[in-house]
């Protein structure tokens with residue numbers, strides 16, 4: 036017979052037609068959507084399920100509702116019911132199974148105990164390789180992503196703008212730093228340098244066990260514009276490593292055969308006379324030609340020279356990537372074409388050097404990934420991202436892509452991300468792209484993505500076998516992507 040001893044604390048009783056995958060209960064005590072429940076099965080033992088939907092059924096007719104409007108007393112009878120989706124149980128081999136025979140009507144359903152949830156969902160706490168990103172929604176159970184799996188199988192963090200992507204990515208980076216993983220972050224908006232400073236952990240109703248902590252001793256920051264980022268080291272590229280068409284692609288005269296041939300000639304002349312040369316040298320050669328047709332090209336090169344990104348001898352990868360350290364490449368203020376070229380050169384160098392073990396196994400984190408590996412059109416870095424997504428895992432080069440437009444990321448790249456962290460998304464195209472790429476996503480979970488509050492994420496992969504809803508932990512370090520207040524409170528004036 037089934038356990039009757041817990042009936043006082045029961046969440047509900049099964050009624051109506053009962054299946055092996057879905058069943059309905061009459062709710063007996065407070066129950067929330069997405070909460071886990073446990074039900075005893077005659078053969079399988081305790082099985083867990085999740086509340087997919089709750090309904091309060093009432094007998095209030097339209098007519099009676101009108102009577103309430105006329106301030107008349109009306110009796111309302113209500114019954115709360117819930118739809119439960121069965122997740123399963125662990126068999127003696129530790130594999131997740133679902134029962135093959137249905138539960139019985141009249142059976143009690145209970146609020147799930149933490150130990151049963153952990154066992155059934157395969158959640159392990161305080162593991163050696165776990166990145167703690169938050170607590171399981173409604174439960175004091177730590178959700179940890181397996182770092183080896185993140186690096187080997189890539190990860191995506193997707194949400195609408197302001198959905199909490201960079202906040203959560205900061206959590207992940209803190210964990211990677213604590214576990215001594217070598218990381219390089221491509222940071223188009225300069226949001227991650229603030230991780231050097233300790234944050235202020237907000238008081239919340241839940242205790243996440245997080246203390247403020249800054250990571251200045253573990254972070255190296257490089258910036259293309261060191262004037263605006265005085266704490267960062269200057270990032271420079273060797274001009275002599277670029278071909279004429281690379282340089283022309285950075286200007287507004289991308290497809291001119293005439294200008295390409297002028298530029299090639301000037302560069303060939305310089306290469307024949309010296310090893311290192313600057314953009315000023317290229318401009319001087321073009322000026323000496325005294326050809327009116329060169330004028331537009333000279334103006335563009337002067338504009339490029341003002342970006343001060345090229346030097347006779349650029350930043351070496353050995354300076355950029357240091358074992359067990361996190362490097363932030365701050366691209367704030369860099370024009371898009373230049374950013375794409377920089378990202379392409381860094382990623383290509385990392386991939387090639389990783390192949391020959393000249394840099395340590397590492398994680399490459401790319402913010403605003405839709406700009407560097409777009410689904411439509413091609414940019415300088417499109418090809419290398421496809422290559423890293425497809426082959427990076429073989430060489431220990433993990434990819435973390437972060438974007439507010441899932442539908443605008445190259446599908447060849449997105450589909451290779453086996454760990455997905457999804458925050459609030461409302462755009463229908465993005466929702467479609469996400470639903471198509473997340474394994475094991477039920478219709479109710481997919482629907483839930485639009486309603487996720489800020490600070491709540493849906494995760495799957497990284498050692499987590501089914502999509503889980505997670506309350507994201509607070510940051511230890513300062514979050515650099517705070518939303519800007521347009522109209523301050525009176526006291527702020």
Ligand SMILES: Nc1ncnc2c1ncn2[C@@H]1O[C@H](COP(=O)(O)OP(=O)(O)OP(=O)(O)O)[C@@H](O)[C@H]1O
Nearest residue numbers: 195196197198199200201202439490507516517518
């Ligand atoms: N887990 C959380 N706890 C508390 N506050 C959060 C959390 N996640 C996000 N926020 C707050 O929400 C705001 C937006 O978060 P965040 O900057 O991470 O969004 P985003 O998705 O990176 O935005 P954008 O697309 O504009 O870069 C910030 O002010 C941040 O402090």
